[in-house]
Amino acid sequence: MPADRESPNLHALILCGGTSRRMGRDKATLDFAGEPMLARVVRRLSATIPVENILCVAANGQALPPLPSPVRIVFDRQEDCGPLEGLATGLSALADADAVFVTTCDAPLIVPEVPEFLARQLANHDAVVPRINGQLYPLTAVYQPRVASVADSRLARGERRVIDWVTELDVRYLSREELTAVDPELVSMRNCNTQEELEELLEVHAKTRKHVGR
Structure with missing residues (x-):
């Protein structure tokens, strides 16, 4: 897929199966501004990705x-x-x-234009991953499906760190300056693992809803 062209077959993958130990309750069903957090992420992504192209990965049960x-x-x-x-x-x-655009169920402020923006940078790379102030965001990124085999190999060896997996791939890293063109406040990279972080995101939502929408 050439860079700077729209992907004809872009999908979204939402990770839902975290243990939510620090939150103390399932984040997928957590209320965020009047709707379950996962339902909100799906709704926002469906503004730019066909809903039939959205896949959720949940824990067993x-x-x-x-x-x-x-x-x-x-x-x-x-x-x-x-x-x-x-x-x-x-x-x-x-x-x-x-x-495949990857995000998590606890990223309720995801900007709908971000997936396509990242996908346009993919070309023949394995992945497009934001890198902001030296920090990687592999769970707000775009991947070629073929890299599943690399993940499977690592899992078979008992190696589970996502960051280590990313280092094996041919990655196009996106800078803060590039990302702010589509997400000026970089809210797509913000998730919530604690009640305090949830409250912070609700405050951001209240302040920025005119920009990021409902």
């Missing part, structure tokens, strides 16, 4: 909030293997996609 019927749901093949297992499961399920 996890109950998700009601979602539009075209949204697909798959479950981790192995338990307690962290987000790399969710990535491998989801990317394998989306093998026919040209590009």
Whole structure:
């Protein structure tokens, strides 16, 4: 897929199966401004990605909030293997996609234009990953589905760190300056693992809703 051209077959993968230990409750069903957090992420992504191209990866036995019927749901093949297992499961399920945008169910301010913007930079790279002040954001990124095999190999060796997996890939890193062109406040990279972080995002939402929408 050449750089700076729209992806004809862009999909979205939402990771939902985290243990939410610090939050103390399932973040997928957590209320955010009047709707379940996962439902909100799906709704925002569906503004630019066909809803039938959205896939959620959940933990075995996890109950998700009601979602539009075209949204697909798959479950981790192995338990307690962290987000790399969710990535491998989801990317394998989306093998026919040209590009897969990855996010998490606790990123309620995702800007709908971000997935396509990242996908336009993919070309023949394995992935497009934001790098802001030296920090990588591999769970707000775009991947070629083929990299699922690299994740599977790492998991088979008991290696579960997503950052280590990314270092094996051919990555196009995006800078803060590039990202602010589509997400001026970089809210797409913000998630919430604690009640305090949730309250902070609700405050950001209240202040920026005229820019990021409902």
